[in-house]
Amino acid sequence: MSGLMVKLQHLVKQFGTQTVVQDLSLDIEKGEFLTLLGPSGCGKTTTLRMIAGFEQPTSGEIMLDGQYVHNLAAYHRDVNTVFQSYALFPHLTAYDNVAFGLRVKKVPKQEIEKRVKDALRLVQLEDYARRKPDQLSGGQRQRIAIARALVNNPKVLLLDEPLGALDQKLRKQMQVELKHLQKQLGITFVFVTHDQEEALTMSDRIGVMNQGFLEQVGTPAEIYERPSTKFVAGFIGETNLLHGTVRARDHQHLLVECEGMQVKAPSANVVENESVTIAIRPEKSVLSLEPSRNEQLVQLSGRLTERIYCGGSTRTIVTLHSGQTFVALEKTDQLLPAAVGDELFVHWQPNHGVVVTR
Amino acid sequence: MNPPVIDSAPTPQLQNETKLKHQIDYGKAWTIWPVFIWMVLLFLLPMILVFAVSFFSRSSFGGIGFPLTLENYSRFFDPLYFKIIWISCVLAFYTTICCLVLGYPFAYIIARSPMQYRNILLLLIIVPFWTNSLIRTYAWIVLLRTEGVINTFLLQLGLIEQPLSLLYNESAVLIGLVYTMLPFMVLPLYASIEKLDRSLLEASKDLGAKPWQTFLRVTLPLTTPGILAGSLLVFIPSLGLFFIPDLMGGSKTILIGNHIKNQFLTARDWPFGSSSSIILMILTMVFIAVYIMITKDKQGKDLV
Numbered sequence: 001m002s003g004l005m006v007k008l009q010h011l012v013k014q015f016g017t018q019t020v021v022q023d024l025s026l027d028i029e030k031g032e033f034l035t036l037l038g039p040s041g042c043g044k045t046t047t048l049r050m051i052a053g054f055e056q057p058t059s060g061e062i063m064l065d066g067q068y069v070h071n072l073a074a075y076h077r078d079v080n081t082v083f084q085s086y087a088l089f090p091h092l093t094a095y096d097n098v099a100f101g102l103r104v105k106k107v108p109k110q111e112i113e114k115r116v117k118d119a120l121r122l123v124q125l126e127d128y129a130r131r132k133p134d135q136l137s138g139g140q141r142q143r144i145a146i147a148r149a150l151v152n153n154p155k156v157l158l159l160d161e162p163l164g165a166l167d168q169k170l171r172k173q174m175q176v177e178l179k180h181l182q183k184q185l186g187i188t189f190v191f192v193t194h195d196q197e198e199a200l201t202m203s204d205r206i207g208v209m210n211q212g213f214l215e216q217v218g219t220p221a222e223i224y225e226r227p228s229t230k231f232v233a234g235f236i237g238e239t240n241l242l243h244g245t246v247r248a249r250d251h252q253h254l255l256v257e258c259e260g261m262q263v264k265a266p267s268a269n270v271v272e273n274e275s276v277t278i279a280i281r282p283e284k285s286v287l288s289l290e291p292s293r294n295e296q297l298v299q300l301s302g303r304l305t306e307r308i309y310c311g312g313s314t315r316t317i318v319t320l321h322s323g324q325t326f327v328a329l330e331k332t333d334q335l336l337p338a339a340v341g342d343e344l345f346v347h348w349q350p351n352h353g354v355v356v357t358r
Numbered sequence: 359m360n361p362p363v364i365d366s367a368p369t370p371q372l373q374n375e376t377k378l379k380h381q382i383d384y385g386k387a388w389t390i391w392p393v394f395i396w397m398v399l400l401f402l403l404p405m406i407l408v409f410a411v412s413f414f415s416r417s418s419f420g421g422i423g424f425p426l427t428l429e430n431y432s433r434f435f436d437p438l439y440f441k442i443i444w445i446s447c448v449l450a451f452y453t454t455i456c457c458l459v460l461g462y463p464f465a466y467i468i469a470r471s472p473m474q475y476r477n478i479l480l481l482l483i484i485v486p487f488w489t490n491s492l493i494r495t496y497a498w499i500v501l502l503r504t505e506g507v508i509n510t511f512l513l514q515l516g517l518i519e520q521p522l523s524l525l526y527n528e529s530a531v532l533i534g535l536v537y538t539m540l541p542f543m544v545l546p547l548y549a550s551i552e553k554l555d556r557s558l559l560e561a562s563k564d565l566g567a568k569p570w571q572t573f574l575r576v577t578l579p580l581t582t583p584g585i586l587a588g589s590l591l592v593f594i595p596s597l598g599l600f601f602i603p604d605l606m607g608g609s610k611t612i613l614i615g616n617h618i619k620n621q622f623l624t625a626r627d628w629p630f631g632s633s634s635s636i637i638l639m640i641l642t643m644v645f646i647a648v649y650i651m652i653t654k655d656k657q658g659k660d661l662v
Binding site: 075079088 | 555557558560561562563564565566567568571575576579580
């Protein structure tokens with residue numbers, strides 16, 4: 001289970017004059033479920049395609065299980081891809097689709113039959129072997145695509161937004177199934193998605209990409225609770241970002257001035273007068289009608305501007321006196337008795353803020 | 359799709375709607391009329407004429423006269439004419455194969471070239487069609503004949519001492535046919551290769567297929583509709599083209615097309631020419647029927 005499976009070293013990819021992937025280095029462990037997460041056009045799919053061998057890196061190296069593969073053709077690499085559009089062969093049955101990889105590698109017939117059947121059983125589609133792709137539903141096609149890739153026992157399975165075309169319910173179900181499959185088989189998964197929730201629920205580690213750069217790599221909890229850049233803080237989940245300047249610091253806290261407001265934040269590797277951003281999750285903040293007497297809390301005042309019902313929770317939007325909007329999360333059954341336009345206070349523990357400098 | 363059937367009595371609004379429908383139908387009829395007249399005058403009537411003439415006898419001065427007879431058909435069942443049909447089919451078959459082998463890479467390159475070049479390349483294929491095909495055939499004669507461009511060139515280079523006999527044989531006819539028919543192969547092939555989803559080729563590569571395996575297992579089966587359509591478009595006209603064998607074959611190779619032409623123009627036996635035309639047409643329809651059966655069999659009606 002331990003050891004390196006994929007090592008990307010200083011990968012750069014340019015299309016014409018446009019640089020799509022910029023100096024990307026990343027180590028992926030054996031058996032790990034790693035997700036590349038980012039908005040469309042951030043270079044995550046291009047990175048995946050370079051690992052698969054569909055794109056040649058402009059510079060940099062790709063190591064797969066201890067061997068350099070960046071000069072190898074895709075058909076010589078021990079990785080398989082589940083495509084966004086599934087890319088099932090329309091002229092072949094589900095069975096023949098799954099058998100494709102084994103047949104081109106001239107695996108003995110009996111072994112093919114056994115492995116294809118096992119793969120179909122794995123995705124619970126044994127009874128659909130004789131169907132053509134156009135006789136299968138979206139979710140079934142998806143599973144055939146997964147079986148077709150897994151039957152080859154790849155060292156790494158690459159998944160390019162494989163759940164994007166499914167409806168919400170099927171999507172949730174497939175997320176769980178994929179995760180189970182990965183645990184069960186112990187295969188390294190590299191998963192590409194723009195859906196942060198999907199990334200958080202499925203991954204062992206997430207690499208957040210933006211404009212060709214890998215911004216941060218870490219466990220879902222690290223990414224969510226300790227974002228290292230403004231982009232990561234804003235992209236993963238909902239966050240309030242307060243921009244300001246460091247005015248004072250001691251060994252525990254920073255005092256940051258944000259548009260006339262004094263905000264206490266946890267200590268970070270910054271100097272006085274440096275511009276920083278403080279990120280606070282909506283669920284970490286508390287609303288009250290009266291100012292809190294607790295001197296330790298960060299406290300800002302504002303006016304309630306909107307409440308958005310989201311089922312169990314309610315998003316309450318407060319316009320701070322600086323004019324900035326701040327989103328707080330309230331439990332719907334414990335709403336503060338306040339109406340739109342009412343004056344109220346937002347507070348949180350300084351340690352719940354995250355200081356980012358980039 | 360059929361419109362839903364309404365059994366209840368039509369409401370006033372519905373009546374209006376049905377009225378409107380009738381008006382649209384008249385409109386449709388008016389647009390179809392010109393085409394209909396065109397088809398009747400230029401296709402149906404001549405066909406009926408040919409069909410009728412095939413049952414008459416040749417009069418002594420090359421006209422048509424009585425009695426009505428089936429002899430024009432029974433005459434055809436002679437080893438001589440079977441041989442003509444056979445040679446015609448073989449030559450049309452070779453033409454089709456050559457067009458396919460030459461046309462496939464051609465169509466593939468066009469379909470895979472960047473968008474801005476594709477139309478130019480397609481245009482280059484179509485441009486020769488703007489000249490008369492007879493003139494283009496003469497151009498080939500200028501190239502191939504004993505004192506032609508190719509022989510002169512090779513002689514001057516000293517590569518050959520005697521001029522090669524490139525013209526007036528079966529290969530010359532084949533060259534002429536392939537040259538004339540190639541676009542009919544390239545265009546349907548282009549259409550089906552262009553439609554081919556590139557991610558399927560990537561999937562094949564991803565699953566470990568080498569380029570030739572991808573070609574045989576993915577590209578070729580998925581472009582079969584184009585191959586079949588192109589083959590049909592090349593094969594059938596090749597059966598009937600008469601001027602190319604006439605001009606480039608030196609009337610040594612008699613094909614079914616030449617035979618028909620000769621009956622009408624040289625032998626002045628219109629009834630026999632007509633019966634031969636009908637037989638060629640039946641043959642053609644058999645090939646088309648086979649084509650439809652194959653394509654229906656393969657993936658349903660969306661192929662045709």
